[in-house]
Amino acid sequence: MLVNISKTRILVIVVFLLILSRAIYTYLENTTVPLIFCQPYHENSEPVVDEVEKRVETKHCPHMGVGNLKMKAGLSYPQPSTMIGRTDVNSVTNWNAPLVWEGTFDPVVIDDIYRRMNPRVAVVVLAVGKYTRFLKGFLESGEKYFLVGLRVTYYIFTDNEQDVPNVTLSEGRKITILPVPSAKRWQDVVLSKMKWATVTIDKQIRNEADYLFMMDIDSVFYNRFGAESLSRMSAVLHRAFYKTHQRDQFPYERRPESKAYIPAGEGDYYYTAAVWGGYLEDMYRLVKYCYEQSEEDAKNNIEAVWQEESHLNKYFLYNKPAKVLSPEYLWSDYETPGSDIKLIRISQLVKDYAEVRPNGGQ
Ligand SMILES: CC(=O)N[C@H]1[C@@H](OP(=O)(O)OP(=O)(O)OC[C@H]2O[C@@H](n3ccc(=O)[nH]c3=O)[C@H](O)[C@@H]2O)O[C@H](CO)[C@H](O)[C@@H]1O
Numbered sequence: 001m002l003v004n005i006s007k008t009r010i011l012v013i014v015v016f017l018l019i020l021s022r023a024i025y026t027y028l029e030n031t032t033v034p035l036i037f038c039q040p041y042h043e044n045s046e047p048v049v050d051e052v053e054k055r056v057e058t059k060h061c062p063h064m065g066v067g068n069l070k071m072k073a074g075l076s077y078p079q080p081s082t083m084i085g086r087t088d089v090n091s092v093t094n095w096n097a098p099l100v101w102e103g104t105f106d107p108v109v110i111d112d113i114y115r116r117m118n119p120r121v122a123v124v125v126l127a128v129g130k131y132t133r134f135l136k137g138f139l140e141s142g143e144k145y146f147l148v149g150l151r152v153t154y155y156i157f158t159d160n161e162q163d164v165p166n167v168t169l170s171e172g173r174k175i176t177i178l179p180v181p182s183a184k185r186w187q188d189v190v191l192s193k194m195k196w197a198t199v200t201i202d203k204q205i206r207n208e209a210d211y212l213f214m215m216d217i218d219s220v221f222y223n224r225f226g227a228e229s230l231s232r233m234s235a236v237l238h239r240a241f242y243k244t245h246q247r248d249q250f251p252y253e254r255r256p257e258s259k260a261y262i263p264a265g266e267g268d269y270y271y272t273a274a275v276w277g278g279y280l281e282d283m284y285r286l287v288k289y290c291y292e293q294s295e296e297d298a299k300n301n302i303e304a305v306w307q308e309e310s311h312l313n314k315y316f317l318y319n320k321p322a323k324v325l326s327p328e329y330l331w332s333d334y335e336t337p338g339s340d341i342k343l344i345r346i347s348q349l350v351k352d353y354a355e356v357r358p359n360g361g362q
């Protein structure tokens with residue numbers, strides 16, 4: 001059979017295949033949608049200098065590096081036990097995600113793993129109106145306790161740039177100020193956070209960070225808030241509802257007219273919107289979701305009972321977080337914790353709501 005195929009025919013087929021592959025190559029080269037392949041993550045990879053922007057950035061896909069839980073040989077730490085651990089609290093959710101409490105991780109191991117990974121972390125905070133007064137305490141304590149040894153950029157959205165204090169930051173950490181307009185209602189400020197964050201991630205943060213945290217500014221760090229908090233998506237248990245409340249007592253949005261509606265009989269936990277974080281792209285999706293859902297609500301003349309917190313809780317019910325952080329990761333100076341809270345990592349300050357908010361109110 002083979003012998004019957006003439007040499008000319010084989011030549012014609014080869015030439016045809018060559019022309020075809022050349023055409024495909026040229027098409028892909030000129031196509032407007034570039035083919036982007038994530039570069040493999042190399043720990044301690046040299047930063048790549050972007051010629052145009054003169055900006056230094058490490059080009060890698062966060063998820064590829066994050067998967068590598070590498071630790072250096074010879075690190076000294078106590079042997080982990082399979083039998084002994086926290087017994088007074090639950091440290092795993094029913095979807096098998098870690099529930100992080102003091103005593104459920106070894107900071108020596110965690111820090112070695114994540115410092116090698118060297119991720120870039122963005123923190124988005126709003127300081128509009130009188131809330132600029134909280135910046136100093138937040139930033140100064142953040143430098144002492146928040147992801148120490150990692151690269152952090154604080155993105156401060158404010159209507160009053162002059163009030164941003166001059167705080168000395170550790171190496172690899174910086175502040176980026178982003179102007180936003182003032183607002184008449186605190187509810188509008190809170191909801192606008194989702195809009196500004198969506199727009200700015202799109203425009204800027206996406207190129208500058210691997211992880212993103214959204215945080216309230218009226219808070220102070222008291223103890224280590226370390227890399228054990230990092231995951232694809234980490235949510236924090238609201239301190240007021242984590243112990244004794246039945247799910248139907250959670251302050252979820254209960255009106256079916258709102259996009260944040262959660263029917264009775266459903267729910268895992270009640271999460272706070274004052275601290276949440278995760279991989280940049282996962283956070284982008286969620287921030288945008290909260291923004292779009294609240295816009296939908298506004299079109300229908302409804303505002304979710306706890307603004308973005310209500311939308312966030314709905315999202316986390318159906319898209320389970322990869323890590324749940326105990327209320328150590330957001331306590332409140334209004335309350336003294338029980339013995340299950342071994343240390344407070346960050347806490348909401350006592351404030352005079354009526355005085356500090358543009359339209360007063362609780
Ligand atoms: C502990 C907790 O669950 N906190 C939630 C609760 O916070 P709070 O009652 O603590 O709300 P809040 O007054 O701290 O406002 C939230 C954040 O918005 C910013 N801000 C607010 C008003 C203003 O005039 N200027 C300004 O900059 C600021 O970053 C502040 O930290 O309710 C809010 C609205 O539903 C959010 O869901 C918060 O995450």
Ligand SMILES: [Mn+2]
Nearest residue numbers: 216218274348
């Ligand atoms: Mn707050």
